[in-house]
Amino acid sequence: GAVVSQHPSRVICKSGTSVKIECRSLDFQATTMFWYRQFPKQSLMLMATSNEGSKATYEQGVEKDKFLINHASLTLSTLTVTSAHPEDSSFYICSANRGRYNEQFFGPGTRLTVL
């Protein structure tokens, strides 16, 4: 149980285009979903917290107009990187919390490369 999927696993796009990443909790309803960014050999950096039906809460320094988050249901959250540039290239990971013990279950991640 507690499986989180993320799609796509890898995406390459041209500078200036927008990219959407989906995160789904497959076998549970997630009270909260989270989006992280991870640079090579570094820890996870929390970008935003997403609750179903409400606006996402962004961490300090994260541009909310650049990284649009929509939490349409208790099992789906999406991250859209708008007008992507090479500096947005990174590994993006989502996670979901099912309301117990604060534990989060993670998706497999999306590697974004912006050319």
Added chain:
Amino acid sequence: AQTVTQSQPEMSVQEAETVTLSCTYDTSESDYYLFWYKQPPSRQMILVIRQEAYKQQNATENRFSVNFQKAAKSFSLKISDSQLGDAAMYFCAYGGGATNKLIFGTGTLLAVQP
């Protein structure tokens, strides 16, 4: 603000031996959770073990156990009978408060030598 510190950037262990990864944290909260997550080369984050702060008994999951010292704010992970598949980055994480956020340490890269 809560912080999590992992002072060992890299560790190495021989297969079948035991290794302990260190983690310290700082908080003023009394109710919280602590976690160890494993991130293998695939980069999939995997929950290894969870400890509730109100429980005095140390959590155990098969070959993985923790040494939770609440007063010292220490939360180390012991891996017994190390296997090649244990090679990964290990992150210590703190969870508490109303936001359900996790605060991660900087990670310890564990190598397992055959």
